[in-house]
Amino acid sequence: MIKLNIVKNNNLKLALLAYIFLFTSFVYLAFTFISSTQAAGNTYYVSTSGNDSNPGTQTSPWKTVSKVNNFNLQPGDTVLFNRGSTWNEQLVPKSGSNESSRITYGAYGTGNKPKLTSFQAIGKSYITVTDMEFNTGSTNVVLLSNSHHITFQNCTIY
Numbered sequence: 246m247i248k249l250n251i252v253k254n255n256n257l258k259l260a261l262l263a264y265i266f267l268f269t270s271f272v273y274l275a276f277t278f279i280s281s282t283q284a285a286g287n288t289y290y291v292s293t294s295g296n297d298s299n300p301g302t303q304t305s306p307w308k309t310v311s312k313v314n315n316f317n318l319q320p321g322d323t324v325l326f327n328r329g330s331t332w333n334e335q336l337v338p339k340s341g342s343n344e345s346s347r348i349t350y351g352a353y354g355t356g357n358k359p360k361l362t363s364f365q366a367i368g369k370s371y372i373t374v375t376d377m378e379f380n381t382g383s384t385n386v387v388l389l390s391n392s393h394h395i396t397f398q399n400c401t402i403y
Contacts, residue, residue, distance in 0.1 A: 301316075328354040335381075348372050350375070
C-alpha cells in the first residue's frame with residue numbers, strides 16, 4: 246500500500262507552486278531563445294570597392310553580384326549592398342528559403358539605393374528584397390518563374 250503525505254502547510258504549498266512556476270518559466274524562455282537564435286543567419290556585405298576573395302564582412306566586403314549569385318545562402322541570411330553603388334549585373338539567387346527564415350537582400354550605408362540591372366528568381370521562395378533599385382533600360386527587369394513568397398519593399402523598378 247502506498248501512502249501519500251498531503252501538504253497541509255500553506256507556506257510549503259506556496260513555495261512548491263513558486264518552484265513549479267519558475268521552472269516552467271525557465272523552460273519556456275530557454276525554448277524561445279533557442280527558437281529565435283536558430284532563425285537568425287549571417288549577414289554578408291557587397292561593395293564596388295570590395296574583393297570577391299574577401300569573407301563578405303562589412304570591413305571586408307565582396308565586390309560583385311556574381312559572387313552573391315554563386316554563394317549558397319542559408320535560410321535567415323542577409324546580403325546588403327552598399328548604397329550609392331551601381332552594378333551592371335543581375336541578381337539571381339542561387340537558393341531560396343523557408344517561411345520561418347527568409348533570405349533578405351537589402352542596402353547598407355548612406356546615399357542612393359544600390360542599383361542593379363535586374364532580379365531573376367526561378368523556382369525560389371521566401372525571399373525579401375528591400376531598399377534597392379533595378380533598371381535594365383529595357384524589359385524583364387524582374388523575372389519570377391515558379392517562385393512564391395518573393396517580397397519587394399521600398400524598391401525602385403523601371
